[in-house]
Amino acid sequence: xxxxxxxxxxxxxxxxxxxxxxxxxxxxxxxxxxxxxxxxxxxxxxxxxxxxxxxxxxxxxxxxxxxxxxxxxxxxxxxxxxxxxxxxxxxxxxxxxxxxxxxxxxxxxxxxxxxxxxxxxxxxxxxxxxxxxxxxxxxxxxxxxxxxxxxxxxxxxxxxxxxxxxxxxxxxxxxxxxxxxxxxxxxxxxxxxxxxxxxx
Numbered sequence: 001x002x003x004x005x006x007x008x009x010x011x012x013x014x015x016x017x018x019x020x021x022x023x024x025x026x027x028x029x030x031x032x033x034x035x036x037x038x039x040x041x042x043x044x045x046x047x048x049x050x051x052x053x054x055x056x057x058x059x060x061x062x063x064x065x066x067x068x069x070x071x072x073x074x075x076x077x078x079x080x081x082x083x084x085x086x087x088x089x090x091x092x093x094x095x096x097x098x099x100x101x102x103x104x105x106x107x108x109x110x111x112x113x114x115x116x117x118x119x120x121x122x123x124x125x126x127x128x129x130x131x132x133x134x135x136x137x138x139x140x141x142x143x144x145x146x147x148x149x150x151x152x153x154x155x156x157x158x159x160x161x162x163x164x165x166x167x168x169x170x171x172x173x174x175x176x177x178x179x180x181x182x183x184x185x186x187x188x189x190x191x192x193x194x195x196x197x198x199x200x
Contacts, residue, residue, distance in 0.1 A: 014151045017160075021149035025196035028140055029057050033109045035142075035193075036063075036101075037185040038118050039081040041073050048125040049094060050083050053182035054104055059190060062104050064183045066091035070128050081180040094125045098133070105135050113165045113189045115141035142189050143168070149196045168192050 039051040050073055054063040066083065068091040078084045101122075112118040119137055126133045146168045147160035154161040165188055169176045174191030178184025
């Protein structure tokens, strides 16, 4: 039996990892995190942002805007988040929205549920407009944090199992509403983080 499997069979190991996640959530809130979320035209390498929201640790809305993409929004994406081409006709384009994002971020910690995806979408949207993002993201992933806190192991990926945001919110007793809209997802993410931190 390998060392990792022995760890996983040891409740003390899982409790230590859970305690570590609780400490991280508590530190994020103490440091004054910002939470952001994006809605996009898809998940492909040429997908782009059609909505972005940012809130602070007190649930205050700092940014919440649709974004006019360079290309059409596929029907499949619209079925998920409800955003169609009519809604973004008069929305600002990504370079203008990105400037607003930069003014907010500064050196603060940015947290997202599935941070890697949202950061990739920021870079892809910027690349489509031929500029390189200038903000260095100091970020944290609430999806990975919840996975560590919840402690369900994924043997296939040899790591803690990731959950959808709506599932994590339900498990944490967080009100699930306006899913797959940027502001609603930000608020659910904050609720999940607060729930984890409350176990300190």
